[in-house]
Amino acid sequence: MKEKEQILKLREELSQHNHSYYVLDKPTITDFEFDVKLKQLQDLEANHPQLFDSTSPTQRVGGEVTKNFQTIKHAQRMYSLDNSYSKEDLMDWEARLHKMVDGPIEFTCELKYDGASISLTYENGVLVQALTRGDGTQGDNVTANIKTIKSVPLKLEGNYPSKFEIRGEIVLPFAGFKALNQEKIAAGEEPYKNPRNTASGSLKLQHSTEVARRPLECLLYSVVGENTGIKTQFDNLEKARSWGFKVPSVAKISDSIESVLEFVNYWDLHRHELPYETDGVVVKVNNLFHQAELGFTAKAPRWAMAYKFKAEQVSTRLEYISYQVGRTGAITPVANLTPVELAGTIVKRASLHNADQIKKLDIRIGDWVYVEKGGEIIPKIIGVDIDHRTQDSEKSIYIINCPECESLLVRKDGEAQHYCPNDMGCPPQIIGRIQHYISRKALDIEGLGGETVALLVNAGLIRNYADLYELTADQIIHLDRMASKSADNLVNGVQASKEVSFERVLFGLGIRYVGETVAKKLAKHYKSIQALSEATLEDLETVDEIGTKIAESVVVFFKNETNIRIVSRLILYGVQLKLSDEVLFNQTVKLQGLRFVVSGVFDSVSRNELKELIDSNGGKVVSSISAKTSFLLAGSNMGPSKRSKANSLKVPIISEQEFLEMLHTPIYSTKN
Numbered sequence: 001m002k003e004k005e006q007i008l009k010l011r012e013e014l015s016q017h018n019h020s021y022y023v024l025d026k027p028t029i030t031d032f033e034f035d036v037k038l039k040q041l042q043d044l045e046a047n048h049p050q051l052f053d054s055t056s057p058t059q060r061v062g063g064e065v066t067k068n069f070q071t072i073k074h075a076q077r078m079y080s081l082d083n084s085y086s087k088e089d090l091m092d093w094e095a096r097l098h099k100m101v102d103g104p105i106e107f108t109c110e111l112k113y114d115g116a117s118i119s120l121t122y123e124n125g126v127l128v129q130a131l132t133r134g135d136g137t138q139g140d141n142v143t144a145n146i147k148t149i150k151s152v153p154l155k156l157e158g159n160y161p162s163k164f165e166i167r168g169e170i171v172l173p174f175a176g177f178k179a180l181n182q183e184k185i186a187a188g189e190e191p192y193k194n195p196r197n198t199a200s201g202s203l204k205l206q207h208s209t210e211v212a213r214r215p216l217e218c219l220l221y222s223v224v225g226e227n228t229g230i231k232t233q234f235d236n237l238e239k240a241r242s243w244g245f246k247v248p249s250v251a252k253i254s255d256s257i258e259s260v261l262e263f264v265n266y267w268d269l270h271r272h273e274l275p276y277e278t279d280g281v282v283v284k285v286n287n288l289f290h291q292a293e294l295g296f297t298a299k300a301p302r303w304a305m306a307y308k309f310k311a312e313q314v315s316t317r318l319e320y321i322s323y324q325v326g327r328t329g330a331i332t333p334v335a336n337l338t339p340v341e342l343a344g345t346i347v348k349r350a351s352l353h354n355a356d357q358i359k360k361l362d363i364r365i366g367d368w369v370y371v372e373k374g375g376e377i378i379p380k381i382i383g384v385d386i387d388h389r390t391q392d393s394e395k396s397i398y399i400i401n402c403p404e405c406e407s408l409l410v411r412k413d414g415e416a417q418h419y420c421p422n423d424m425g426c427p428p429q430i431i432g433r434i435q436h437y438i439s440r441k442a443l444d445i446e447g448l449g450g451e452t453v454a455l456l457v458n459a460g461l462i463r464n465y466a467d468l469y470e471l472t473a474d475q476i477i478h479l480d481r482m483a484s485k486s487a488d489n490l491v492n493g494v495q496a497s498k499e500v501s502f503e504r505v506l507f508g509l510g511i512r513y514v515g516e517t518v519a520k521k522l523a524k525h526y527k528s529i530q531a532l533s534e535a536t537l538e539d540l541e542t543v544d545e546i547g548t549k550i551a552e553s554v555v556v557f558f559k560n561e562t563n564i565r566i567v568s569r570l571i572l573y574g575v576q577l578k579l580s581d582e583v584l585f586n587q588t589v590k591l592q593g594l595r596f597v598v599s600g601v602f603d604s605v606s607r608n609e610l611k612e613l614i615d616s617n618g619g620k621v622v623s624s625i626s627a628k629t630s631f632l633l634a635g636s637n638m639g640p641s642k643r644s645k646a647n648s649l650k651v652p653i654i655s656e657q658e659f660l661e662m663l664h665t666p667i668y669s670t671k672n
């Protein structure tokens with residue numbers, strides 16, 4: 001069929017032009033010619049709906065409307081990066097690396113593109129999914145919008161793995177940003193503030209046609225997935241480029257931190273010559289085996305480090321200081337500033353952290369202060385312009401009473417923060433605790449948000465999180481802005497939260513210093529709230545990674561009558577306050593007292609699974625070999641010096657098979 005061939009030919013041709021124009025920055029035909037051909041293809045496709053292809057260049061114009069973006073779990077978590085600001089930070093990092101991997105370490109230096117992170121999935125060379133980073137564990141499905149970005153290949157070339165994910169950054173180049181803003185201004189509208197927010201906002205637009213109109217670009221930096229055949233990060237970049245992705249050519253391999261710093265210093269000066277915004281350099285351990293050895297902390301890979309370019313600074317006037325009360329009663333002083341533009345956003349407020357900080361900087365009302373924006377969202381005050389100070393200026397006096405409930409504030413020895421002790425009567429604390437309880441990483445109650453919690457508390461319907469379980473739709477419906485459907489949703493969401501696992505409930509209780517990780521540890525160790533509430537200070541301190549501060553806080557929490565009553569009520573309502581049978585079943589003490597170093601690459605189970613197995617069977621995973629190590633669990637490609645260290649310290653080296661057999665033997669005797 002002649003028209004079929006014509007369609008295929010046009011698709012191929014237009015894809016090539018797209019690639020030349022948007023990825024290689026080398027246009028091969030004029031825009032006009034392109035549009036004519038695209039129109040031709042659209043007409044032909046309209047006549048042959050049976051030849052539909054989701055990767056056709058005509059699909060890029062958009063048309064899909066997404067009302068609610070679906071939330072999807074990432075196959076592999078999207079981490080943040082650790083930050084460094086000096087040569088010393090980088091040297092410290094390098095020293096830590098050398099403790100964990102053998103031999104020389106090479107680095108790749110890349111620019112840190114400042115936009116919105118994205119994770120793309122390709123199957124058999126076709127783009128099937130695009131997710132935003134979200135909270136790192138799950139993101140929003142923005143595939144329809146991403147397809148409109150011309151530098152995102154819909155179909156790959158060359159020799160790519162059958163299935164993989166690739167990560168990158170959606171940016172809005174300066175030129176595009178400027179053009180968009182000219183349109184805005186011409187239309188009499190408020191211009192966009194900065195390219196980064198505009199880029200991330202664009203991803204969540206409901207009309208993909210609107211996204212197609214925005215000159216966004218997608219810059220890729222990392223392929224993830226098993227069996228990709230890639231051995232180094234630098235290779236990662238080159239391979240991705242060869243499959244048709246836009247991968248900036250500014251990247252280099254360094255064999256020392258000195259060489260890394262040359263790259264940093266060069267780009268710190270020259271970054272403004274780049275077509276898009278960058279906020280630093282990302283340094284990564286080049287060898288992917290090394291990366292696997294190093295693994296991740298709770299927040300970031302150990303094998304990567306962002307080096308932030310020096311933050312921008314401005315000076316402005318401090319108008320007054322206000323005070324916020326957090327859910328734990330902690331008081332945070334806030335500087336209210338004469339609005340000023342800094343790094344593309346208008347700054348009005350800055351955190352002052354605590355009374356010591358105010359004293360140290362001697363910050364006074366009316367002062368001209370220097371404000372800096374580092375990696376954090378909230379800018380900070382780094383100093384005062386004393387020369388600008390007026391004669392009548394007076395030292396700041398910290399508040400004595402809670403700004404919300406008038407209680408006398410307390411400050412414990414050794415603590416920087418002042419606290420409002422009225423935890424049961426101070427409104428922001430009451431509301432804050434419930435908001436924490438329902439938050440995403442805790443009970444994640446669907447149909448209930450932070451503002452509704454405040455409404456419910458202020459209406460006198462709830463005073464603590466246990467009260468949530470007695471709410472009825474009838475009560476809620478009388479609240480402002482509450483439709484009957486949302487009232488039902490709320491009640492159902494509360495009921496559904498009874499399925500949430502013990503560790504998350506424990507986190508949700510909001511015991512001071514018991515964050516996500518600590519809650520996990522405590523849940524695993526004590527297995528039930530009953531056992532945890534009976535634990536003594538000494539007992540708690542024997543738990544791995546639980547120090548005195550946390551232990552004390554747990555004991556104090558369970559001594560409090562009100563807390564005891566609330567927790568008992570939660571148990572009554574059926575909230576999970578012990579580990580489920582399934583979790584208990586998989587937990588043993590077979591490896592109690594054993595310390596493992598896990599190194600190399602494994603076949604049948606992933607390294608993380610191995611670590612979890614060790615953990616859930618009572619063993620401990622440590623990162624470097626010492627005389628106290630019980631076993632070195634070795635996969636393939638382990639460094640030779642690990643082996644010789646294990647040998648010289650007489651640490652037995654076991655294979656993955658031997659380890660798994662260990663789990664099948666009833667009790668394994670301890671070495672120490």
Ligand code: AMP
Nearest residue numbers: 079080081110111112113117169221282
């Ligand atoms: P942060 O959000 O400051 O923790 O930085 C982590 C983010 O930097 C990642 O989620 C990426 O989206 C972004 N990023 C930008 N450029 C790169 C790069 N070359 N390599 C890795 N991450 C990058």
Ligand code: ZN
Nearest residue numbers: 402405420426
């Ligand atoms: Zn108070």
